[in-house]
Amino acid sequence: MDQEKIGKFISVCRKEKGLTQASLAEKLGITDRAVSKWETGKSLPDASIMLELCELLEINVNELLTGEHIVMDHYKEVAEANLLELQEQKQKSDKTLLSIEWYLVAVIVPVYVLMVITGSYLANKGNIVLGVVLIVTGLLATLVVGIIGLKIEHDAGFYECPNCGERYVPTMSAVVWSTHYGRTRKMRCPHCGHKGYHKKVLTREKGGI
Numbered sequence: 001m002d003q004e005k006i007g008k009f010i011s012v013c014r015k016e017k018g019l020t021q022a023s024l025a026e027k028l029g030i031t032d033r034a035v036s037k038w039e040t041g042k043s044l045p046d047a048s049i050m051l052e053l054c055e056l057l058e059i060n061v062n063e064l065l066t067g068e069h070i071v072m073d074h075y076k077e078v079a080e081a082n083l084l085e086l087q088e089q090k091q092k093s094d095k096t097l098l099s100i101e102w103y104l105v106a107v108i109v110p111v112y113v114l115m116v117i118t119g120s121y122l123a124n125k126g127n128i129v130l131g132v133v134l135i136v137t138g139l140l141a142t143l144v145v146g147i148i149g150l151k152i153e154h155d156a157g158f159y160e161c162p163n164c165g166e167r168y169v170p171t172m173s174a175v176v177w178s179t180h181y182g183r184t185r186k187m188r189c190p191h192c193g194h195k196g197y198h199k200k201v202l203t204r205e206k207g208g209i
């Protein structure tokens with residue numbers, strides 16, 4: 001996906017509609033800095049805003065993602081290629097996020113253990129304040145890493161229901177309060193209501209990885 005081309009296309013379409021960056025941003029309820037970032041190719045419009053943006057610019061999503069007006073003959077091919085590429089990008093970044101989570105856990109657990117051992121040792125030796133500070137700091141750091149990890153697990157990929165095969169994104173609280181082993185979590189399927197262990201998958205299509 002050519003972000004620069006898409007950016008220039010947004011800029012051209014916006015001017016054709018007689019809109020400034022600021023007035024387009026206002027209609028979308030975002031900052032004009034975000035619009036400027038799209039137009040300079042630094043970022044892509046968020047998926048949640050794409051449809052509204054296309055409506056305002058009177059183009060369709062595929063034209064937006066291709067960065068040009070598409071003649072109807074090629075429309076379907078281009079549409080499929082774009083969709084596929086978007087999915088691949090999301091899958092790749094989800095994979096990165098999930099491996100970051102493992103690194104975080106791998107770092108924080110030994111650090112935490114070390115802080116508790118050192119803290120207890122110091123407390124035993126009479127240095128109670130420093131000992132307690134160490135233990136509490138270790139606890140807080142572990143808590144922060146835990147929250148980051150949960151957020152990553154919620155945002156990256158999908159969970160699959162073993163009963164109906166539905167793949168879904170659960171609510172944040174379902175992720176936080178569910179029992180789990182590894183990334184498999186005990187949750188209720190929003191489709192069939194099955195309650196059981198649902199495993200993490202990277203794609204939404206059934207049968208994918």
Ligand SMILES: [Zn+2]
Nearest residue numbers: 161164189192
């Ligand atoms: Zn189900």
